[in-house]
Amino acid sequence: MIPACFSQPNTNTLSGTSQVPKNLVTCIYQIQLWDSPTYLTLTWSKTLFSHTLTVAIHAPHLFSITISLYPSTFSFFRNRPGSKSIHLTHHHPRRRIKLYWDFTRPTFAHNSAEPDSSFYIVISCNGRLEFFLGDLIDELAKRCSGLPVAPQVFPEPPLLSMREHVFGHKSYVSRARFLGSRHEIGIDCNGGVLKVKVDGRTSLVVKRLAWKFRGNERIYVDGIEVEFFWDVFNWVNNGDNANGHGVFIFQVGDGGVWPEMMGPEKRLMRKSLSSVAAGGGSTPMTSPSPSCSSVLQWAEESNDGGRSSCSSSTRSCGSNGGFSLLLYAWKKD
Structure with a gap:
């Protein structure tokens, strides 16, 4: 049975052994948002029935979203590049955060939930690139021509x-x-x-x-x-x-x-x-x-x-x- 072909069990609980992660990685980066330092947390989680990335901004807490990486494992089902706009109208009027990602064909080390290559995750604030992780720079540049995307323009973010x-x-x-x-x-x-x-x-x-x-x-x-x-x-x-x-x-x-x-x-x-x-x-x-x-x-x-x-x-x-x-x-x- 191919898990991605069927409805997934409730992932809000871990009552069954199938929902215990095979691997769970949380990376904490320091980034700049509107010229203020803050912490970005990326949590990569892999179980038998799911493979997800949770993106969260801390200090102050701004947002948290979860992206599904399934069914990228199967050649006849492909994830498509995605994006998400977040308008901070309550506490931060006229401030907009946008996420871009591409997990169409990521590669992973053995049993790892975090991809090694062939992916990207990007965060921009009011059209300004603030975070880039991955290696598909050319694909991102084609998709987001308005963002300054180049290795020499945006270095690897500091992993704390x-x-x-x-x-x-x-x-x-x-x-x-x-x-x-x-x-x-x-x-x-x-x-x-x-x-x-x-x-x-x-x-x-x-x-x-x-x-x-x-x-x-x-x-x-x-x-x-x-x-x-x-x-x-x-x-x-x-x-x-x-x-x-x-x-x-x-x-x-x-x-x-x-x-x-x-x-x-x-x-x-x-x-x-x-x-x-x-x-x-x-x-x-x-x-x-x-x-x-x-x-x-x-x-x-x-x-x-x-x-x-x-x-x-x-x-x-x-x-x-x-x-x-x-x-x-x-x-x-």
Whole structure:
């Protein structure tokens, strides 16, 4: 059965196992809107029955829309380039935001929800190009002749932070860019031993996780100093609980920012919370998880003395190369 050929199940809940994401990536960029810096969040979510991109503007919150990337996987069904106009008449009179996108034939790395090439997503404000991501510059130039579209005119936007929810049993893989270079990050956890691999080479081994379920160490990626934080309390405490997840942070420079979770991310974390509650867990959980809260606060306090919170830091890190990769590693049978 081809899922795209039939009606999709309700995606507002994650009650069924088919709606648990195979991969979920949230990228936080710093952009300019009307000469004011703000945060743009792109959330790429892939499940068995859906593949979506949620675009949101923060600080102040202006809008959030979700774009379906299905059925681009199938050669006989093709997405068409799309656009969306947003008129901010209530709080921002005479200000207009327009989105353009093309996910007709995107290419993806293995199991990734975020495309590697053959796509674009664009944001313009009152006819001025403010954000461009992708590589189909010529196609965009033909479609939007009034926008100044050229690599030398509009550079790659600064990526401040990246959150990824990865799913596996003992091994988890992510791909991230550290100061311009793309690397494959591997996390292996087996027999009480944690291994961190970068591009297939082991960078760190942590033994006796029963006692060292939280910690941080310094590693180097192509000569770049990276602070690594881990928190596998859920795994050590819950054993083989399928809903348990480890939290890992790779931090370069001053680190990044962490706007609140929304859309597919929020639904996934709520599902985790409800599963723990249904199982009679005795640990009070007032945030997505106690593990998440502690390791994020720890990572940020190591850089700024605790001046920012784990969910709504407002530091500007795009100019000095600061970047953080946050991995939620979910155990699956």
